[in-house]
Amino acid sequence: MMLIGKTGCGKTTLSQALQKELITYKKTQAVEYYRDIIDTPGEYIENRVYYNALIVSSYDCDIIALVQDCTSDENFFPPNFSSIFCKPVIGIITKIDLCTCNRKINIATNYLINSGVSEIFKVSSINNEGIDKIREILQ
Template structure:
């Protein structure tokens, strides 16, 4: 799996998305420092909101294969300036979170991410699971086996003749 860093303002859904990608129970956790998980780097929203701390995001992005810019579908404004993605020397994707929230304007959030420079944009709901598998599929490297790629025991052929010598 490609390693992804999650960037966005406070309460935009970074930690919730991480929990959903891992198949964990969704519960509120305030991210107070940069957390390195096996394939996700979760960052505090204050890093993206504060000019002095934003530099740290650039440094942490060097440890990732993909930079994910997150924006909540209910946001009244975008935190990201136009054409910001070239600053990262990694592929940048956009993730619109909380697409099922009351008052969500998904298309506005998508246009803000496009303006920031994201070519690939995912629309997700961590609570319903919508769009989660698409992100996992995007992060999948050649040879990775995702849970839905595995065949169940019932689907495996039963009449296979072993070629092992006895």
Template sequence: MKKIFLMGRSESGKTSLTQALKGEKLHYVKTQYTNTDDDTIDSPGEYAESKHFSVGLACFSFEADVVAIVQAADEPFNLFGANCHSFIMRPLIGIITKIDSPYANIPMVRQWLINAGCERIFMINNVTREGIDELLEYLSDDLEPMTLEQAQFKQSIGLNEWDPLPEGVEYPKEIASFDR
């Protein structure tokens, strides 16, 4: 299971999402500090809302396999600028929560996440668990183990280490196998 790092504005649904992913009953908890367990890293919304703390988001991202920007469908504004994925060396996904809100503007929030550089966007309702199974399926696909040399090779041809090799491209023979 991939470890996911959740970042977003206060009250965007990050902690409720963590509870839903674990199959727990939803209950309000104000995240006061970064919580981490085997599969999730849940950060306080203040980290994304303050220039002073936002550098912590980049630091915590190194502990995860995938980074998720969590935005409620009824958010009045966007905290994350275009191409913010450039400082995150992990796959970046978007998660839209509160999709049942009467004030939801899903097309606008989806565009914000696309502009930020999210590779994939999930629509989630933490209460009804709509979309949770799809997100869990994505997280259950383990990343292929690779050596440092294999990662460096991918980078040398302009790929991220999580990107598949293009059709017809193979690792050089001396780094082709992975020995644990």
């Protein structure tokens, strides 16, 4: 699974939670390959010039995950963005433990729906909420 999302949205933390690693902050500077996960830098979605790097990296995975932080009002996923990949694309809403307002989760959901994802998962990497559902996909 390849994780795509803006800087600070929780891709690396999600990756650590999925692999049952100690959660530590680490800024992803380049595409990083783990056992079942490809972690991409946030700059790859924030700058259109890097879209080709995302497309090329996607060939090494079975599923693409667009990651949206529910505490952020920013959306970097263009409408129907998922159509540039020839793989299934899911949406993952992160940091739900920090979102006390359903309105924010609904906004994040709409961002992902507009990008063309097939299914949306809500997770908290800190309290492991929803993490098992993502692990099932990886198996």
